[in-house]
Amino acid sequence: MFQTPQTWVPAGSRERIEAISRTHLGESSRNGSRDSSRSDTSATMPEVVAGIEDLIAASDRLHDEEAFNLNPASNVLNPRAVALLSSGSGSRTSLGYAGQKYEMGLEHIEQVEVVTAELAARLFNASFAEVRVPSGAMANLYAFMATCQPGDDIIASPTTIGGHVTHHVEGAAGLYGLRTTGAPVNINAYSYDLDALAALAREVKPRVITMGGSLNLFEHPVAKVREIADAVGAHLLFDAAHACGMIAGKQWANPLDEGAHLMSMSTYKSLGGPSHGLLLSNDAELSERIDAIAFPGLTANFDASSVAALGVTLADWIECGEDYASEMRASASALATELSARGVEPFRCRQGFTDSHQFGLLAAPFGGGMRAARTLERAGFLTSGIGLPVPEEPGVQNGLRIGTPEIVRRGMTAADMPRMAELMARALDIGRTQDTTVAETGAEPGTEVALSEIASEVSMWRKDFSEVKFTA
Numbered sequence: 373m374f375q376t377p378q379t380w381v382p383a384g385s386r387e388r389i390e391a392i393s394r395t396h397l398g399e400s401s402r403n404g405s406r407d408s409s410r411s412d413t414s415a416t417m418p419e420v421v422a423g424i425e426d427l428i429a430a431s432d433r434l435h436d437e438e439a440f441n442l443n444p445a446s447n448v449l450n451p452r453a454v455a456l457l458s459s460g461s462g463s464r465t466s467l468g469y470a471g472q473k474y475e476m477g478l479e480h481i482e483q484v485e486v487v488t489a490e491l492a493a494r495l496f497n498a499s500f501a502e503v504r505v506p507s508g509a510m511a512n513l514y515a516f517m518a519t520c521q522p523g524d525d526i527i528a529s530p531t532t533i534g535g536h537v538t539h540h541v542e543g544a545a546g547l548y549g550l551r552t553t554g555a556p557v558n559i560n561a562y563s564y565d566l567d568a569l570a571a572l573a574r575e576v577k578p579r580v581i582t583m584g585g586s587l588n589l590f591e592h593p594v595a596k597v598r599e600i601a602d603a604v605g606a607h608l609l610f611d612a613a614h615a616c617g618m619i620a621g622k623q624w625a626n627p628l629d630e631g632a633h634l635m636s637m638s639t640y641k642s643l644g645g646p647s648h649g650l651l652l653s654n655d656a657e658l659s660e661r662i663d664a665i666a667f668p669g670l671t672a673n674f675d676a677s678s679v680a681a682l683g684v685t686l687a688d689w690i691e692c693g694e695d696y697a698s699e700m701r702a703s704a705s706a707l708a709t710e711l712s713a714r715g716v717e718p719f720r721c722r723q724g725f726t727d728s729h730q731f732g733l734l735a736a737p738f739g740g741g742m743r744a745a746r747t748l749e750r751a752g753f754l755t756s757g758i759g760l761p762v763p764e765e766p767g768v769q770n771g772l773r774i775g776t777p778e779i780v781r782r783g784m785t786a787a788d789m790p791r792m793a794e795l796m797a798r799a800l801d802i803g804r805t806q807d808t809t810v811a812e813t814g815a816e817p818g819t820e821v822a823l824s825e826i827a828s829e830v831s832m833w834r835k836d837f838s839e840v841k842f843t844a
């Protein structure tokens with residue numbers, strides 16, 4: 373190890389970090405000395421480079437050939453966007469307004485910046501689009517900086533309905549000095565309790581009310597929350613990091629049309645673009661502030677290759693987004709229903725399981741969300757745990773989050789969901805019967821054999837879905 377062991381990192385992770393370092397860099401290293409030659413490392417730098425390439429190739433094989441990615445926080449890009457992303461133009465400087473760039477040689481890149489911002493404004497029917505945003509988390513930070521001062525109060529989604537850390541004390545909001553109060557929840561709608569929210573807003577006097585989270589099942593009552601915000605002089609921020617696909621594909625009403633002052637998002641989730649952020653508004657005053665926060669505030673250079681890849685992504689959405697989003701939504705409904713028919717129960721609201729591209733599964737019968745996700749991974753399905761508004765499971769997440777952005781972009785439809793549910797239910801049933809410690813370590817040979825049989829069936833079927841659909 374070249375780094376000093378990070379004592380604050382959980383022990384299990386520390387061991388993993390040390391093992392990775394040993395594997396890829398060799399038996400190391402400083403031997404307690406501060407010798408900068410580090411000559412005792414056994415791996416040569418060409419070996420290290422080849423090792424990094426091998427790791428990414430293996431990751432691509434897993435995601436692009438072997439497994440079905442059912443994580444709604446992940447997606448596959450248009451290959452033409454991938455090509456732009458890897459072009460190297462991200463290392464070119466890009467600061468300043470188009471026509472007034474500070475450095476020379478930017479007459480092409482500045483056009484990409486303008487085209488992408490225009491496409492974003494068109495797709496989301498917004499007057500202003502900020503593309504110089506490295507991530508969804510940064511988009512939220514920009515939004516907070518444009519609307520609040522440190523010390524102000526905001527109201528945001530609690531984690532029970534997918535509220536994101538960036539709205540809370542550990543994330544962008546807290547780091548900027550804001551105090552977050554969790555909004556009251558109407559579990560039956562998987563959104564806000566409006567009467568209780570109005571009362572809370574009168575009490576807290578927030579500068580901002582945020583909506584939208586990492587799991588969105590039914591449309592949020594944006595217009596009604598805007599009325600509540602107006603009554604106390606607050607701005608309304610809709611975080612569309614996950615819901616953006618439903619909005620871009622016109623399956624859900626556009627929160628900006630419904631009165632949100634700002635809409636933030638990540639572009640690599642349901643949007644299927646690069647890992648990037650986007651911030652949209654119809655409010656000129658806020659947009660002027662955001663422009664100054666983007667530059668010279670929090671970025672100097674922005675990644676032009678990522679903005680180019682985003683431009684391609686947005687063009688895909690303008691061309692085929694409605695078909696893509698409606699199939700995502702139909703497939704999510706079908707998968708939830710088919711799983712339920714096989715005894716794997718989705719979280720249910722008054723209106724049903726979901727009206728979006730994602731849903732939650734009750735994970736208690738499978739030892740919690742994380743353990744269920746590990747079981748599914750060994751059978752060839754990538755998912756993740758999530759908290760659901762149902763009784764807590766001590767020490768583990770009580771839900772599993774499932775989404776259809778990637779499988780649909782690869783050509784699956786609702787008609788494929790019975791088979792998908794069958795394979796998933798078989799895997800989860802194996803996880804159901806094992807005791808936690810055994811399943812955690814994967815030490816039970818019978819379990820491994822049964823799961824790997826499913827995994828080979830999955831990877832055979834997976835070959836039918838190698839293309840990327842819904843491209844302009």
Ligand SMILES: *Cc1c(COP(=O)(O)O)cnc(C)c1O
Pocket residue numbers: 445507508509510512535536538584585586611613614637638639648649
């Ligand atoms: C993922 C997510 C973010 C953060 O996005 P990054 O692009 O990963 O920084 C913000 N808000 C919500 C609701 C999210 O799910």
